[in-house]
Amino acid sequence: MRREIPLAITFLAGMFMLVDFFVPHHRVSAAGEELKQWGTIVIAASILLGIGNLIRVHSKKIARRQSGWGFSLVCLSVMAVMLWFGMWPGAKLGPNPLVGSIAQGSYFNWMYLNMDVPLQGTMFSLLAFFIASAAYRAFRLRSPEASLLLISAIVVMLGRVPLGQLLTKGLPEKATLPWLTEAIMTYPNMAAFRGILMGAALGVMAMGLRIILGIERSYLGGEK
Amino acid sequence: MNWLQELFTGAPGTPPSAVWGTWVAGLLTLAIYSFLYKDNPVYRFAESLFVGVGAAYWLAILYHNTLVPKLFVPLFFPPEGQPVLWYRVFPGVLAAFMLLRFFPKLSWLSRWSLGFVVGMYAAVNTTGFAQGDLVAQIHATVTTPLTSGGGLVIALNAAAIVGVIATLIYFFFSKEHRGPVGAAARLGIWFLMVAFGASFGYTVMGRVSLLIGRMTFLLRDWLHLMQ
């Protein structure tokens, strides 16, 4: 029973959503609408799961004094402070509360804009450096395919910025880098990605079918 | 020193909290960049901060923007003149089951919630991909204009149709890539490589843009060096 009920729920939820797609009957739509609202609530809980997991991993690290437990402490403390700012229920003090609110001007919002935003932004901007280094040390014309790839890449890299426009200024329009770039994007790039899109769609559909029919059960976890 | 003063007080009219904020943001930015020299405790400190702030933000906004309006208000505090949506108890129970994962004895109940979510997503994705990425793309390929736009455009459009077919053949696994199938697959890989080249160029562009964004912050908003 520990497997049959979830599989039955999966089947029913899935089949209903399929019917909802093809049948516009108002009773189906009305039920479908409420079901979709349920979906958002349950999915919200699955996000809570991830955050709970994070707390568990870091508290374990601190409890066992594993290497780097100090960093775990930093992580959990800042989290607690920010949660207090953002969710403290007793703090609806005035028209613009600084605590217990997520609105603009609150402490919570300040922490987000001045800590989360720069940290996230900077983390990914590191990649510009790494790409430059890899461009020099690893991107090679090692085969005809790789060569074709790099040539197309170089055209696009130059043609997509104002510099490319400047470099081929005065040439006939259809020989300029911006035109070539747009042509690459609109024709071969479009065609190849359309092929990939269709193939990927089939993969997703096959997976969906297996899940709804209960052939695919790996998401339920290992034990019987 | 006008500039030095501005560094610590901001442009005229800037509230102190904003100046503070910019300083915090600036120092955290540098802490992350220190990774470029090598992995170090300052970087790891900033990284832990990143994880903590991120999780707290997510939890709070989930509470305020999803759980309160969708679950708590309809169940416990319905707006005046509106009935209690008692049937929201069901997703509430499923949501609670989901959290039972943390209790090994009861974690099997979380599969009910998982089953619900996974089944729904599976169906929604199936129809979405079928309509948007399969049928709509077939339609668009079949109706590619081949009679207007001038010789070059017609040729390029025709080439694009051939490209779609060749790419599909490249990802065909039920036959060896020999003979005509092999030739078509070969053509397919060329199309793929040109497309990946475009992707490469665009990815480089994206990463560089992110760096430009951070540098604009450092040089303008923090250090006031840009006009």
Place this chain on the structure above:
Amino acid sequence: MAGFDLRQIDRRVIFTLIFVVVAWPLLRPMRLPMDVTPPVQRLYEAVEAVPPGSIVMLAGDYSPDTMPELQPMVISFVRHAFRRDLKIVTTSLWANSPPLIEDALAPLAAEFGKTYGVDFVNLGYMAGGTVTLLGMGASIPNTFPQDYYGTPVAGLPLMREVTNFDDIALVMNVSSGTPGTREWVQQVQGRYRVRLASGTTAVAAPPFYPYVQSGQLVGLLGGLKGAAEYEMLVDAPGDAVRGMDAQSIVHALIVFFILLGNVAYFAERRAQRARGGAAQREVTA
């Protein structure tokens, strides 16, 4: 190769070079000229075609990490919409977006004299991804019962005019991943016949060209360049246009690195072949 080996350059030298090359054009702008590409032009025209007074939706599905690319698009779109007297409803499938959208809306609302609740509404974040999109197809007020600040939507005059996508003249999705533009195309555009435009990161843009060709997207802004072109079209050059000089120079530098690296690579291979060493040598070196 005797003497100086190009391959021995420390990564940190390259890192420093990149740093300088990005900073320099920001401090000393060159203002290289720039044309507008067709997907951006089409997006601009699609917004121009919306009759004044209509409601458009700004769906922000992004986070701070891609803000440099996407925030200029959000700002330009809001400016464009306000200037044309369109009303804006914003939604987010990404938890990170609402404060960022708020950051773009607040100053522009002040500039154009727009009132919250009447001319624009920020509905905030809703969990659920694709399922939320379908919920909006049935009823936007039921899917977002409150706005970002917790005000019930029944209390917002603008939201009384909105039931579902039938009331939305155009959706502008600004996205940096999943759920994002692909989900909007799959779940909303075809299913509810919505005019959908998209602004995405450069990384995400190339796979969306099939959607542009098929008309599933009425226009596409790809990365900072797309944002810069849009800024030019709405006649308000900002961070994106300002970044284009640096972008140009760094691209040139990276192309130079690729060429230089390959020259070194082929020189080394030739040298090895001359010594009679096979690829084996290369691996054991």
Place this chain on the structure above:
Amino acid sequence: MRALLPALSLSVSVLLALFPPAGRAADAPLSEVVRETAAPAAVTGLQARDYLDNNDRGDKIELSWCLSADDGAGALSVLEYRVWRSQAPDEQGELVATLEPGTAAHVDTGVTPGVAYYYRVEAFDGALSSPAATAGPAVGRINLFQTSRLPVLVLSLAFFAMVIWFTRLAARGTNLFVRRIPGLNAVEEAVGRATEMGRPVLYVPGIGEIDDIQTIASLTILSHVAKIAAEYETPLIVPTARSVVMSAAEEVVKEAYAEAGHPDNYNPDNIRYLSDAQFAFAGAVSGIMMRERPAANLYLGAFWAESLLFAETGFETKAIQVAGTANVSQLPFFVTACDYTLLGEELYAASAYLSREPKLLGGLKGSDWMKVITICIIVAGVVLTALGVPQFGRWFFTQ
């Protein structure tokens, strides 16, 4: 703004009525001045019918009419049209819409499906309403199938039938042909090379979670690689970014060593959990490459931005590199920096090829034949359109 306009035009028309411009008063026939106090002309030709779309919920009724003769003509312009709905022919009913001048059609979206309604439309000039035009009964027809989505249903059913058919064939043990993916040869060669050189093999199964199908496919290939490594007695290092993936990888590798007949050679220390954080993980893997100098680096699974760092460091250490991922934006970096790359679907095909699992084979074969059908449709559609028969292609329009 929109609220202002009618108010503005109202006040203008009131002003005009009170103080007619000199020229106009002189020219205007008397009758027109008299008509100022009369109601505007009624609309004509009002029709109400089910919204012409087989795909709605049946909650829409479409109205159309011809504009009032006074719409936009002269000073006596219509300010708005008022639409009333009732369930009896002679009732006034409920006001459901007020529309701007120049509007000659309306879709009433608030009706209960299957119920008969009567409609009245009046032209209103700010003071008086025209006689009402009436129409009805009209019923919002309940639809049972979205006909525009028929192509989606047909193609999906065809595809599902093939998937189920091939899955059953595979389950019965029928030998379904799948061509060998060249990338697998490259993987085997790489492991062989590492053995010759007496150096370890590094296998990174991506940074995806365990429920990512790419991770699952990668673990299948890992099992294959582990068997070869066990036979050759070459150490196999598997760094992971998720603790659950680590336990799964442990199982897979241990089992493979046992199957290859070398259970004693299995070294649990080589299956490592490094870090959940993306760049910390990338840094730690690069460290392994520099210190332990694996001669073959295999990156198969779900990769994001860290792909670049792996490929670069691996290139530096001169290892043979084979990569594979379905994350398209990372493929270009792998193609240019690795010796062989499995592109997108090839990763799944390789895992189906190796595992021979019926559900994977069924999906793969079904997809294959669906691709053939797709190609046939495209060719047929393009040819027919060129021959002047565009209907076939248009049938696939689903919006």
